[in-house]
Amino acid sequence: MSFKRTLALAAALVMPLQAIAAEDPMKVGFVYVGPIGDHGWSYQHDQGRKELEAHFGDKVQTTFVENVNEGADAERTIRRLAQAGNDVIFTTSFGFMNATARVAADYPDKTFLHATGYKRADNLGTYLSVxxxxxxxxxxxxxxxxxxxxxxxxxxxxxxxxxxxxxxxxxxxxxxxxxxxxxxxxxxxxxxxxxxxxxxxxxxxxxxxxxxxxxxxxxxxxxxxxxxxxxxxxxxxxxxxxxxxxxxxxxNDWGPYYINTVQAVMDGNWESADYWGGIHDGVIxxxxxxxxxxxxxxxxxxxxxxxxxxxxxxxxxxxxxxxxxxxxxxxxxxxxxxxxxxxxxxxxxxxxxxxx
Known part of the structure; x- marks a missing residue:
């Protein structure tokens, strides 16, 4: 087999793998303080997660953990989501703030968003509904x-x-x-x-x-x-x-915020910020x-x-x-x-x- 044919064969084998990698979905994790059946705060965040899935289709893969206590359990849960390869992690209760900050510091290549808190870093933003x-x-x-x-x-x-x-x-x-x-x-x-x-x-x-x-x-x-x-x-x-x-x-309508945030991460232009969404933008x-x-x-x-x-x-x-x-x-x-x-x-x- 000629050298050129060997290169062509190698390229043919590599290209499908590259195509598969390019099509891998962005993994997005959510941490809820209550059950998704509470019909309140956690329920609405999960509705936002579903809007995210509906908008992006197979471009995203989401997972959630419900009924997470605001303490050591929170840090363990957030860390597991990071270790599982989630690219973006939303933590949705004030009591998750310190745990989110600690895990974010250990995973600088991932994007973390914490609801209702005030601690931020280059890869950690905050958001809340007004x-x-x-x-x-x-x-x-x-x-x-x-x-x-x-x-x-x-x-x-x-x-x-x-x-x-x-x-x-x-x-x-x-x-x-x-x-x-x-x-x-x-x-x-x-x-x-x-x-x-x-x-x-x-x-x-x-x-x-x-x-x-x-x-x-x-x-x-x-x-x-x-x-x-x-x-x-x-x-x-x-x-x-x-x-x-x-x-x-x-x-609370979280869908638009989750969609816009994940899109920004996909596009590579997400920056850490403190987002307040209210009546004017339909979040409230x-x-x-x-x-x-x-x-x-x-x-x-x-x-x-x-x-x-x-x-x-x-x-x-x-x-x-x-x-x-x-x-x-x-x-x-x-x-x-x-x-x-x-x-x-x-x-x-x-x-x-x-x-x-």
Whole structure:
């Protein structure tokens, strides 16, 4: 066999292998703090994963791990996904932050994205949905429909994300109803239907006739419907669980962010950043607003959604004082992302306390 024919044969054998390699899908991993059946936060992230798959087809291969504890389990899970060859890894809970940062440092050739955190590196970015925009709209609606002037908020953990959403709810309600009060019960869990239902009943026993939740099961809505009061859906559209009680749902749509991020990694132009997605880009949606609202009430809710979405109104625009009466945000000034990301205080008028 001539030398040229030998080279040609070798090339013929190599080319199919190169073609196969070129067609290998990008592997994308997801880590969820709750079950994908929670119908809340983890469920919506998994819907985003499915949108990613539908968009890219066989160009991506995704995997997910659910019910991951925010501790040593998180680091082990994230590390396993990196070792398994995942090119992009999304970790979707605040408590995964330190674990994500440690694993990212050990795998500089992979891309990591952490939801709701603040630690970044060249290969580690952060992202969150600006849920406080939806919460302000929630407060607007709740402040108008309440008859007792008492709203109830089921809070998960005392982290900035939850604290600023409580503040946004109260500010939105106070703007339309100066007499409103917002009571808070902390449950120290993201998903525990029994605890969530107990918290809802505690708040209703204290006079709350609108139940708002920062937890992920539909249990609070079901409890609200059982006792004939309003409830608000968390992360996904929960209207079908308790249609008589449902006021509205603040929905996270992660699909566009996941698609755009993976595309950027594919194209080689992804850069670490802190992404905040809100009403304006469809990451936050207010859905299934109750038809029991009057025309005037619905018009005010729609106007607030439009105003926030256009950027005309920012929920955290001064003057804003804290509980002690100290001016935190000057008149006409909008809080920055950095300030919002570290919020650890309640606004003036809140009577609840933040656990230490």
């Amino acid at each position: 849920t406080y925009e939806g919460r302000y709209v929630t407060g607007t609606a709740a402040g108008m429909v309440t008859e007792s002037n008492v709203l109830g908020y089921i809070a998960s953990f005392p982290i900035p994300e939850v604290i600023r959403d409580i503040n946004a709810t109260y500010l939105g309600a106070k703007a339309v109803n100066p007499d409103v009060e917002l009571k808070v019960v902390w449950v120290n869990t993201w998903f525990d239907p029994a605890k969530e239902a107990d918290a809802a009943n505690t708040l209703m026993d204290q006079g709350a006739d609108v139940i708002i939740q920062h937890t992920d099961s539909p249990a609070p809505l079901l409890a609200a419907q059982k006792r004939g009061v309003w409830g608000v859906g968390q992360a996904s559209d929960m209207s079908h669980f308790a249609p008589e009680a449902h006021l509205l749902s603040v929905v 949606k207010v859905e299934s607003i109750s038809d029991r609202l009057t025309e005037e009430q619905r018009a005010k809710v729609d106007a607030m959604i439009a105003s926030i979405g256009s950027g005309e109104f920012h929920p955290f625009t001064g003057p804003i004082k804290d509980q002690s009466g100290t001016l935190r945000v000057a008149d006409g000034v909008e809080m920055t992302h950095e300030e919002l990301a570290t919020m650890d205080w309640y606004v003036e008028g809140m009577t609840a306390t933040i656990p230490k």
